[in-house]
Amino acid sequence: MTRSEADNAPSILFINQHYWPDFASTAQHLTDLAEYLAEEGFDVHVLCSRGHYLSGSMDVPVEETHNGVHIYRVRATAFGRSTILGRLTDYASFYSSTLARVLTGPAYDYLVTLTTPPLLPLVGAIARALRGQRYGIWSMDLHPDAEVAAGMFQEGGPAAQLLHALNNAGYRGADFVVDLGTHMKRRLHEKGVADDRLHTIPVWNRKDEISPIAHEENPLRSELGLDGKFVVMYSGNAGRAHRFEEVLAVMRRLDGHPDIEFVFVGEGPQKTRIEAFAEENDLSNFRYLPYFPREDLKYSLPMADVHLMTLREEMAGIAVPGKLYGIMAAGRPALMVGPEASESGETIQKCEAGHVVDPSRSSDPGQALYDTVLQLYSDGEERRRLGENGREAFLKTFEQEVCCESWTELLRTQVRPPRRSREDKVAA
Structure with missing residues (x-):
């Protein structure tokens, strides 16, 4: 039985290395979306680490609920971004802890992975194969495309070919993929993602958070x-x-x-x-x-x-x-x-x-x-x-309300509607 069958609200598990109170861009955008969806009536969960975007661990609980979002922080190293070895170690430890929790923890109506660390969408593909878990991808960037373009891997080399194969398998098996624009959409289509599974929703800022000041x-x-x-x-x-x-x-x-x-x-x-x-x-x-x-x-x-x-x-x-x-x-x-x-x-x-x-x-x-x-x-x-x-x-x-509403509409086509909408709450 999924969580939604227990509490009658569609359940979503987002997975990303960073989340509130960290200031990484992906953490801020995921926090905005998760809290928005919680207000819309979804049962929202986030799986992340306690590592800062730069380095070190945050002094935060392993599990807590913040602004309606249930947060779970898995054990992972926190060497940070100063060295490639440290970053890869953080990626590997987060990946292994996340995969273990996804395969042994509760099932959700939908699992949505972001793309930090690289190959994270493969967690969704493994969960589908072993547990029948439905999943989507929020494609913030493309890997190993970025590493190849940066010269870290040789295009066509064995390492790049293996990473492409693994990452592409994650994308092709997803029920939906959210891309950030036409050029990313084209690249994803070339990876074998069907057009009807691709949805463009840009990232955003908040009009009440940033505005022109003299x-x-x-x-x-x-x-x-x-x-x-x-x-x-x-x-x-x-x-x-x-x-x-x-x-x-x-x-x-x-x-x-x-x-x-x-x-x-x-x-x-x-x-x-x-x-x-x-x-x-x-x-x-x-x-x-x-x-x-x-x-x-x-x-x-x-x-x-x-x-x-x-x-x-x-x-x-x-x-x-x-x-x-x-x-x-x-x-x-x-x-x-x-x-x-x-x-x-x-x-x-x-x-x-x-x-x-x-x-x-x-x-x-x-x-x-x-x-x-x-x-x-x-x-x-x-x-x-x-x-x-x-x-x-x-x-x-590109304002938060506009983009998060697009996300809400997309997710409502994937899972049954929540019991109470934002308008219902205001009326109550």
């Missing part, structure tokens, strides 16, 4: 000594999917500019490289800040005048930077260095929410980025227009 009303700018500065910000993970050659070159060319300040926020494998470049070139208008708590994003994202984004061309459809929607929510222009033919590139252009410098279509992308930064610096009206366009598009398409 600089003079933003206490963080004063606190950081940025009053009167034109802030060009890169906020988020500086990962292997991103390129920084053009950004670093422009930072060096604009060093000493009296008004322009480059502010990086976050962590990632390329942080050391970026900081080393700044030190070697003695850059005076650069700083690298740690991640801000989620409750401070309402100040940190609007603190910028322009937000930088980067993506390597081969990562199009493999990784979809969710940071774009926070930028749009903050009403700031996005300046992307990366392929126009990508989810982010097409969104920026279609919504007229910024500019895209595509290295594959420019004879000198560094010069193009330099010119665009100076253009936006000198044209406040253009910055305002692009930011307003982004905020408007965000509210229509």
